[in-house]
Amino acid sequence: MWNYNRLLELLNIHHPIIQAGMAGGVTTPELVAAVSNAGGLGTLGAGYMTPETMKESIQEIKDLTQSPFGVNVFVPENPHATEKEIEEANRLLEPFRNELGIKDEAKPQVDESLFENQINVIIEEQVPVCSFTFGIPPKGIIRDLKNEGIVLMGTATTVEEAILNEQYGMDTVVAQGSEAGGHRGTFSGSYNQSMIGTMSLIPQVADQVKIPVIAAGGIMDGRGVRASLVLGADGVQLGTAFVTCKESGAKPQHKESILHTSETETVITRSFSGKPARGIKNTFIKEMEAHERELLDYPLQNSLTKGIRKEAAKQNRPELMSLWSGQSPRLSQSGSAAEIVKSIVAHVREIKS
Amino acid sequence: MWNYNRLLELLNIHHPIIQAGMAGGVTTPELVAAVSNAGGLGTLGAGYMTPETMKESIQEIKDLTQSPFGVNVFVPENPHATEKEIEEANRLLEPFRNELGIKDEAKPQVDESLFENQINVIIEEQVPVCSFTFGIPPKGIIRDLKNEGIVLMGTATTVEEAILNEQYGMDTVVAQGSEAGGHRGTFSGSYNQSMIGTMSLIPQVADQVKIPVIAAGGIMDGRGVRASLVLGADGVQLGTAFVTCKESGAKPQHKESILHTSETETVITRSFSGKPARGIKNTFIKEMEAHERELLDYPLQNSLTKGIRKEAAKQNRPELMSLWSGQSPRLSQSGSAAEIVKSIVAHVREIKS
Numbered sequence: 026m027w028n029y030n031r032l033l034e035l036l037n038i039h040h041p042i043i044q045a046g047m048a049g050g051v052t053t054p055e056l057v058a059a060v061s062n063a064g065g066l067g068t069l070g071a072g073y074m075t076p077e078t079m080k081e082s083i084q085e086i087k088d089l090t091q092s093p094f095g096v097n098v099f100v101p102e103n104p105h106a107t108e109k110e111i112e113e114a115n116r117l118l119e120p121f122r123n124e125l126g127i128k129d130e131a132k133p134q135v136d137e138s139l140f141e142n143q144i145n146v147i148i149e150e151q152v153p154v155c156s157f158t159f160g161i162p163p164k165g166i167i168r169d170l171k172n173e174g175i176v177l178m179g180t181a182t183t184v185e186e187a188i189l190n191e192q193y194g195m196d197t198v199v200a201q202g203s204e205a206g207g208h209r210g211t212f213s214g215s216y217n218q219s220m221i222g223t224m225s226l227i228p229q230v231a232d233q234v235k236i237p238v239i240a241a242g243g244i245m246d247g248r249g250v251r252a253s254l255v256l257g258a259d260g261v262q263l264g265t266a267f268v269t270c271k272e273s274g275a276k277p278q279h280k281e282s283i284l285h286t287s288e289t290e291t292v293i294t295r296s297f298s299g300k301p302a303r304g305i306k307n308t309f310i311k312e313m314e315a316h317e318r319e320l321l322d323y324p325l326q327n328s329l330t331k332g333i334r335k336e337a338a339k340q341n342r343p344e345l346m347s348l349w350s351g352q353s354p355r356l357s358q359s360g361s362a363a364e365i366v367k368s369i370v371a372h373v374r375e376i377k378s
Numbered sequence: 379m380w381n382y383n384r385l386l387e388l389l390n391i392h393h394p395i396i397q398a399g400m401a402g403g404v405t406t407p408e409l410v411a412a413v414s415n416a417g418g419l420g421t422l423g424a425g426y427m428t429p430e431t432m433k434e435s436i437q438e439i440k441d442l443t444q445s446p447f448g449v450n451v452f453v454p455e456n457p458h459a460t461e462k463e464i465e466e467a468n469r470l471l472e473p474f475r476n477e478l479g480i481k482d483e484a485k486p487q488v489d490e491s492l493f494e495n496q497i498n499v500i501i502e503e504q505v506p507v508c509s510f511t512f513g514i515p516p517k518g519i520i521r522d523l524k525n526e527g528i529v530l531m532g533t534a535t536t537v538e539e540a541i542l543n544e545q546y547g548m549d550t551v552v553a554q555g556s557e558a559g560g561h562r563g564t565f566s567g568s569y570n571q572s573m574i575g576t577m578s579l580i581p582q583v584a585d586q587v588k589i590p591v592i593a594a595g596g597i598m599d600g601r602g603v604r605a606s607l608v609l610g611a612d613g614v615q616l617g618t619a620f621v622t623c624k625e626s627g628a629k630p631q632h633k634e635s636i637l638h639t640s641e642t643e644t645v646i647t648r649s650f651s652g653k654p655a656r657g658i659k660n661t662f663i664k665e666m667e668a669h670e671r672e673l674l675d676y677p678l679q680n681s682l683t684k685g686i687r688k689e690a691a692k693q694n695r696p697e698l699m700s701l702w703s704g705q706s707p708r709l710s711q712s713g714s715a716a717e718i719v720k721s722i723v724a725h726v727r728e729i730k731s
Contacts, residue, residue: 244577
């Protein structure tokens with residue numbers, strides 16, 4: 026009846042609960058280890074990390090848990106922007122820089138060898154699980170990781186993307202519904218056409234792939250986890266639910282915003298990073314709304330807004346920060362990561378018995 | 379554990395499965411009666427019906443079933459359009475009229491006493507359940523219907539709308555997630571901010587209202603029904619799942635389109651009716667996409683495009699028809715309505731025992 030045993034075996038964990046590898050400092054080693062120690066799979070969001078920071082964090086995680094954990098990385102894109110486009114994009118950000126007293130314009134910086142160096146750290150550190158967002162890595166990398174016995178987890182927002190993940194050798198795939206907070210994982214086809222609700226996405230994906238399916242998007246508690254398993258998923262991935270917990274490294278303003286907002290207050294925006302992502306609508310998003318087409322592509326736009334986001338957090342200005350959140354903020358809680366995992370497990374067990 | 383008994387008692391039905399009151403000829407008396415005879419609640423989609431047609435249909439339903447059934451009506455709006463706006467909107471439709479050989483422009487017609495006359499028929503015919511879309515009816519009408527012992531069912535797309543439905547005396551409320559096909563039921567707040575996925579919407583609504591909650595949006599089979607109950611719903615409403623069934627009055631091209639499309643092919647469009655609705659993206663929607671702001675408000679736009687939709691169906695031109703569908707078309711089936719209800723009940727029973 027509950028078919029998540031194969032996912033538990035694949036990942037060598039006790040409960041089919043994966044903490045999403047959110048980038049930007051949310052996934053502290055303490056959070057990752059707490060989820061893994063509770064029997065789920067904690068994941069380090071290493072998307073933006075240098076290989077050095079990543080290595081350090083992984084070693085800290087290993088100090089805190091003996092259980093398997095994952096590291097999430099971003100499959101790179103190499104967009105180009107002309108000097109003029111960069112100037113334009115910087116001009117749009119000027120009012121925010123002025124408001125925050127930031128003097129210098131930013132130059133978009135992309136480290137083209139970052140991904141390869143991150144993969145090397147994952148191999149050196151023998152990370153148990155490696156998850157990918159924004160695409161499928163090159164075949165050589167898939168082969169190298171598989172040779173090391175590292176379990177590979179892809180991300181899909183449509184049935185077609187799930188099938189691609191399976192075809193390219195991913196061991197399991199996260200099916201990300203439109204409710205999900207943070208970045209859309211879409212990598213094939215248009216972003217607009219890939220906004221499929223979790224209730225629709227999961228059974229349609231489960232019918233079309235043989236690898237275990239991990240449901241994501243709007244899932245916050247035992248009800249969402251049970252519903253996902255009922256829909257045909259083998260497990261779930263929770264992001265927003267862990268942002269507000271004790272061990273999360275999210276900025277206090279970010280946590281507070283989620284804890285006090287409602288389901289109608291999130292929107293999809295490209296304004297912070299150049300890629301569509303779901304967050305709580307604030308001044309920055311509103312002001313940039315009219316300029317969605319003038320922004321640089323990811324990750325160029327992301328590097329342009331980095332200083333603004335950092336300074337806004339420092340000055341306690343949530344209206345200029347990226348407040349990523351899914352569509353179920355009314356269900357958010359501020360306990361510990363272990364409490365979240367435990368309450369879900371208790372809820373699911375109640376039904377199984 | 380399964381808390382849908384109170385909905386079964388309220389509606390006097392055997393299974394918590396409601397067939398959505400889709401307008402435009404889909405809900406034939408045969409379909410409504412088949413669902414009710416199978417132990418669910420069939421619903422006549424009377425939104426666009428004259429009182430006379432409505433009365434006839436209700437009497438036909440009564441000839442076909444002894445079981446309770448519902449009638450869905452649209453809470454009216456009275457938008458205004460200037461001659462110039464009408465001319466503009468008609469100009470946009472000219473290429474389609476030319477293509478179909480339709481000679482005359484349409485004049486937007488709104489019968490302002492339609493709703494009241496429809497309510498009178500519902501009272502005269504002692505219809506067991508009356509459901510509303512696009513708002514909450516005036517207090518006098520709610521009182522009159524309640525005095526007759528008619529059960530009232532509202533529609534909500536956000537937590538706030540669900541609370542309003544409860545406050546105004548609805549006996550139960552349909553919570554419509556963003557996956558749903560056809561018209562958005564949104565009546566308070568912006569359409570964009572009311573696109574909440576079913577996985578997120580149901581538990582957040584269930585936590586905030588005491589009346590029974592009926593989940594809608596992306597639900598097509600036993601998995602979706604069980605998942606909805608797990609999320610806290612008391613029952614479900616299925617629309618697209620019944621469009622393709624044997625007794626449905628949907629045009630053959632509409633049925634075929636749903637049976638052969640995928641989850642990425644539906645979009646939200648105002649082009650057919652003036653109100654946002656989800657349907658399969660075809661030529662008409664694509665061509666009108668750039669003009670979403672120049673359309674007349676509902677129901678004026680709807681009356682302008684009526685002739686085009688009708689003629690397109692006659693000439694077998696699905697690319698110019700309104701092909702409403704939710705986001706789970708891969709799960710659609712072409713059996714009978716009773717088979718759909720039976721397979722869902724078998725699936726849910728399997729778990730209960």
